[in-house]
Amino acid sequence: MAPTDATPPTPGTSPLPAGLPADLAGRARVRDDGLLWVSPGTLDDEPRLRGLGYGPVRHVLQLRCTLPLDPSAGAPAPCRPFRPGLDDDEFLDVNHRAFEWHPEQGDLDAAGLAERLAAPWFSAEGFLVHTDDGGRIDGYCWTKVHPASTDEPAMGEIYVVARDPEVQVRGLGRALVVTGLEHLSRQTVDGAPLAVGMLYVESTNERAVGLYRSLGFSLHHQDVAYSLPGAAP
Ligand SMILES: CC(C)(COP(=O)(O)OP(=O)(O)OC[C@H]1O[C@@H](n2cnc3c(N)ncnc32)[C@H](O)[C@@H]1OP(=O)(O)O)[C@@H](O)C(=O)NCCC(=O)NCCS
Known part of the structure; x- marks a missing residue:
């Protein structure tokens, strides 16, 4: 199970x-899913790896934006914090159906959720839940704050966002992302408000990529997963 909706699987x-090209050794590793992940991927990698029998199977984009969002991004959705123990089943149900197609996220189960709810970074205030008129969860935007590291600034991540696929309310997804980014803009790290928004998304998720681009996100780098020579594509 990946740590976010599209983050590559945990290091293997x-x-x-x-026989890997020497310059790839520092960027490549075989992860728990049995694929060779290259991070960051460069334009030169693919033809060279193809020549060695590797086949690209996933491109995971890391997008970033400047916080706070411009007000023209649109209105947020009214949300409340996640209630651990009370909301778990409804969340898992929506998450499973919204991400049925996804290699990891759709399989999140109660144990995986409990692990995340117990993580030091978890904040119920940053797990924003939208409900329908009857009080059922029909969308959510789960955020995560990353402190600065030696080579990266502090960042606010849209960790997982989805709306119930059976709820066809146009604009709900956009409003959920705006809600998450507004929440992140109000968070401080070492006394300074977060100034960078970040998320991971599969390159094939055209709807989500289009939404993120229209909100001002742009590509920071991509992680590329390759099947090993001789493996089924
Ligand atoms: C991604 C997701 C949250 C978007 O929510 P949504 O409610 O469907 O999206 P909205 O109605 O707010 O529309 C979002 C934008 O996508 C655009 N869009 C709609 N269909 C599209 C398509 N096929 N390709 C590209 N863009 C599309 C809309 O025009 C809209 O753009 P606008 O806001 O500039 O008008 C939702 O589709 C979802 O839950 N998907 C499954 C889970 C998922 O993929 N999450 C994101 C993982 S990174």
């Missing part, structure tokens, strides 16, 4: 296959 411990 498998050794790197022999």
Whole structure:
């Protein structure tokens, strides 16, 4: 199970296959899903790896935006904080149906959710839940604050966002992302408000990529997953 809706799977411990170009060794690793992940991927990698029998199977984009959002981004959706223990089942149901197509996120189960709710970074205030008129969860935007590191600024991540696929309310997804980004803009790290929004998205998720671009996100880098030589594509 990936740590976010589109973050590559957790690092594996498998050794790197022999014969990889030397410049790839520092950027490549075989992860728990059995794929060779190259992060960040460059334009030159793909033709060279194809020539060695590797096949690209996933492109995960990391997009970033400047916070706070411009008010023209639109209105937020009215949301409340997630209630651990009370909202778990409804959330898992919507999450499963919204991400049925996704290699990891749709499989999130009660144990995986409990693990995340117990993580040091978890904040119920940052797990924003939207409900329908009857009080049922029909969308959510789960955010995560990343402190600065030696080579990265502090960032506010849209960790997972979705609306119930059976609820056809145009604009709900956009309003949920705006809600999450507004929440992140109000968070401070070391006394300074977060100035960078970030998320991961599969390159094939055209609807989400289009939404993020229209909100001002742009590509920071991409992680590319390759099947190993001889593996089924
Ligand atoms: C991604 C998601 C949250 C978007 O929510 P939504 O309610 O469908 O989106 P909205 O109605 O707010 O529309 C979002 C934008 O996508 C655009 N859009 C609609 N269909 C599209 C398509 N096929 N391709 C590209 N853009 C499309 C809309 O025009 C709209 O743009 P606008 O806001 O500039 O008008 C929702 O589709 C979802 O839950 N998907 C499954 C989970 C998922 O993929 N989450 C994101 C993972 S990174």
